[in-house]
Amino acid sequence: MEASLPPDFDSLRPPCARLTTAHEAWRERVRAFVDRHIAPHLDDWNRAGTFPDALYGETARAGLLGLGFAEDVGGSGPGGGLYDRITMAEEMHRLGSGVVYADLATHWIALPPVVRAGSERLQREVVRPVLAGEHRVAFAVTEPEGGSDLSRLRTVASREGEGWRLNGAKTLISGVMRADSILVAARTDTAERGVSLFLVDAHGPGVSREPVEGLAWYNASIGTVRFEDAVLPADALIGDEGGGFRALAEQFNIERLSGVGAALGLARSAVAQALAFTRERETFGQRLVDHQVVRHRLVELAGRIRSAYSYLDACVEWLEAGDTAVADLALLKIEASAVLEHCAREALHLLGGSAYQGAPRLERIFRESRIFALGGGTPEVLRDLVARQWKF
Ligand SMILES: Cc1cc2nc3c(=O)[nH]c(=O)nc-3n(C[C@H](O)[C@H](O)[C@H](O)COP(=O)(O)OP(=O)(O)OC[C@H]3O[C@@H](n4cnc5c(N)ncnc54)[C@H](O)[C@@H]3O)c2cc1C
Missing domain, CATH: 2.40.110.10 (Butyryl-CoA Dehydrogenase, subunit A, domain 2)
Incomplete structure (x- = not known):
């Protein structure tokens, strides 16, 4: 089960026996979509601060937008388990394109209550068009x-x-x-x-x-x-x-899990880039990675990512067994966003001045890392939630 070394984006995620070939096929499908439809345009979209609406239709036609929604409302149908959602978030963030995902993915929060309780008219005029990429x-x-x-x-x-x-x-x-x-x-x-x-x-x-x-x-x-x-x-x-809080709480739990996948995907991307750079760059007569302080820093970052994944895998197992694990999901979300901020900062530091000269992916990751501490609940709010769950 040992992952191939040295750590790259893929092997920074520790092996997990519960990930099947079907999960792997889904990962390849999302990655191929990102490489084809997002990667070639990302720098331009970043400069423009936007992306074309046509991407929604392309995402729908690739079968990604309907993940987790039933076929009879226009979704992809069976499948769409927790790991598929996490994988989607990881792969959509592999290139540091978090904001593209933020816009594309809002329907995972906004749509389920409408699917569950919306009128026939709303299913027809909103739910189906959203899943077809024609309505946002x-x-x-x-x-x-x-x-x-x-x-x-x-x-x-x-x-x-x-x-x-x-x-x-x-x-x-x-x-x-x-x-x-x-x-x-x-x-x-x-x-x-x-x-x-x-x-x-x-x-x-x-x-x-x-x-x-x-x-x-x-x-x-x-x-x-x-x-x-x-x-x-x-x-x-x-x-x-009056039932809004209950519906929101359910949605926030799901948002937290996708947010964790996104944060850890970005963290892996940042550390993989830093490692590649330090294996090339030489200072004081040796590669950067040959300086003990540098390789210790990289190992520390990789270790934090792998620990967070162990917690993520445990939470998925509990959720799939029917336990919502509200407190653990909140703690996991706090930890994943802290790991991301740590990795983004340290990776940027390891690149030195190069991070300011044509390293737009790392620059975007650093910029986007902060939001993961806010969206889906700030650490202060989530720690209070944990204390309430544990009846302190
Ligand atoms: C890029 C981005 C995208 C977003 N997208 C959405 C979206 O699509 N939909 C949406 O509804 N919202 C969205 N938000 C809003 C986000 O959910 C809020 O920013 C977040 O909930 C925090 O609320 P606030 O900004 O009002 O901060 P405040 O509630 O004013 O909090 C400010 C600070 O005080 C801390 N704090 C608050 N209360 C306490 C306390 N009791 N004890 C200790 N510390 C405390 C907070 O943790 C925080 O650090 C987005 C935010 C950003 C930045």
Whole structure:
């Protein structure tokens, strides 16, 4: 079972007896797609801060967009287990194209509640077109007044005849600038007053959007969306009134697992690049990797990645056995994002000034590494979740 040495992107992931040839075939399929449809354009897209909408259709036609969704709603059908999701995230991040994935993958968070509880009309007009790559959906929880503290959620849906009237604002929403529909968490002003989910037409009256200026590569499609007396039909309410937190909690667990795959994929990519560089570059009469401090640093990074994977494999085993392992998933997510930040920083350091001269993949990984500590819950919020789960 020992992986081939020296560690490259593939062998930085420790062997796992539960990964089958079917998983391997899926990995090859995703990798071939990334190499063909993303790799040749990545530097241009990075400079432009965006990618063409046509990529959604290409991803759907390659059978990747429908992963985890049933065939009768336009998905890929059987398969789509946890390792397939993780593999998809790893491979989509192998080249440091995290933002492409962030936009392409928002439907894995936004769509399941609509598939489960949306009306016939929404299955036809939203779910199927999204899985065909012809319609885009974003997921909006965070508000300008605060993201972590969901009890302060201020976006309000009021009853309006048979339907609803929505007021409020959401910010830092991935892919919202190109979205056709937005799944919005809002408080209802009925006796229930709980948080509910609403599917909102992004082009409808009362809905306006503006991009969020921020960390360079994130500019293009991340944005703020405002609802000013946006009138929604009755079937915009997804699931039970007041049932939004429950639906969100389920989605966040899945988001954490994909996020872990993404973070560890980026970490492997960074360390593999640093190792390749230090085997070539010479200083003080020997290769960089022949300096003990350098090789110790690389071994330390590889060891952190392999430890995180052991924890990931344990979590997958528990989940597949029916235990949601909420606390462990939260701890794993904290660890994977810390491993990524450590690897990205150290890899950049090992490249020295070269990291600033034509090492765009590593530069992107370093830039994107921070978001993994925020998205899906910050470490502070997740540690509180763990303490609650363990009834401290
Ligand atoms: C690139 C990017 C993409 C995103 N995409 C989406 C998206 O698609 N949809 C969406 O809904 N949101 C999205 N977000 C928002 C993200 O989920 C939030 O940034 C995150 O939840 C944190 O919320 P906040 O930014 O309001 O920080 P705050 O809640 O204001 O927290 C600020 C800091 O204080 C800390 N903190 C908060 N409370 C406590 C406490 N009780 N004790 C100790 N420390 C605390 C936090 O950990 C954090 O470090 C995105 C963010 C980014 C940067």
